[in-house]
Amino acid sequence: MNFRDIAGVIADMDGVLWRGSQPLPGLAAFFDFLRGVGIPIMLATNNSSQTPYTYLQKLTGMGVNGVAEDQIITSGTATADYLQAAYPPGTPVHVLGGDGLKQIIRQAGFPSGQDEARVVVAGVDFDLTYAKLKHACALVRAGADFIGTNADATFPLPDGLAPGAGSILAAMATATGRQPTVIGKPGAPMFEMAMRRMGTAPENTLMIGDRLNTDIEGARRAGLKAALLLTGVTTREELAASPIQPDGVYNGLPDLMAAWQRDRAGR
Incomplete structure (x- = not known):
């Protein structure tokens, strides 16, 4: 893979930077490397359960410093931007999701629509109950617009894959x-x-992800270069059987950095 014309990086977080609460090898060194070569990075996750500030605190706790809150985009913040473009301020929105997603939607100017929602926004909810699911479905059947933060069926945790927003x-x-x-x-x-x-x-931007049908497929559609890390949900067997192929495949961040450094050195 040719790294020489890369001017910016977009990186997924779950399965690329960490799994659950465990940082993946090379995490802090990767940010130091990009800073050293003068390449900006944005972090883009489909996980809508937390706010950018929460992720910033998580990075700091894992030894990564110098990242600004506006370098972090979640499917929740992207959903809030979509709502602001599509609906007038004050439109009642019912949120099926975590406190982080609810906070983002409320701060964007959309009050809770518990009983008479114009829109239902659904994301991952770690405290999902049958009653909450039933109520959200009733609002959609009654005519509320139905918006999902992301369609990831699962996401990686240290003990395996957990059901995601797509489920x-x-x-x-x-x-x-x-x-x-x-x-x-x-x-x-x-x-x-x-x-x-x-x-x-797009042609000068690299997407680094662990999931073929979101990170890599999305990068392909948008015209970006794509690097797949095998530290998340995708196995080599799944990669071999998939029509979605990245520009490069790496065992983790250290492997990616080593390849990038070799390319910069002309080796």
């Missing part, structure tokens, strides 16, 4: 007979937001 969206779609408008990767909005903030063009 919740699938249950709601089955129960309501309606498909959601999905905001996160592989859709274009998150990639476009990240490149706009860095001031880079």
Whole structure:
């Protein structure tokens, strides 16, 4: 893979930088490396459960410093941007998701629509109950617009894969007979937001991810270069069987950095 024309990096977080609460090897060194070669980085995750500030605190706790809050884009912040473009301020929005997603939507100017929502936004909810799922489905069946933060069926944790927002969206779609408008990767909005903030063009931007059908497929659609790390959800067997192929495949951040350094040295 040719790294020499890369002017900016977009990196996923879960499965690339960490698994659950455990940092992956090379995490702090990777940020030091990019800083040393003068390449900006944006972090873009489909996980909507936390705010950018929470992720910033997590990075700091893992020894990564010098990252600004506006370098972090979640499917929750991208969903808030979508709502602001599509609906007037004050539109009641019911959120099925974590406190972080609820906070982002409220701060964007959309009050809780517990009983008479114009929009239902669904993301991953670690405290999901049957009653919460039933209520959200009832609102959608009553005519509320149905928006999903992302369609990831699973996400990686240290003890294996856990159900993600896509699993919740699938249950709601089955129960309501309606498909959601999905905001996160592989859709274009998150990639476009990240490149706009860095001031880079697609052909000079590298997406680093662990999931073929979101990170890599989204990068391909948007015209970015794509590097797959095998530290998350994708195995070599799944990669070999997939029509979605990255520009480079690496065992982890140290392997990626070594390849990048060799390319810079002309080896």
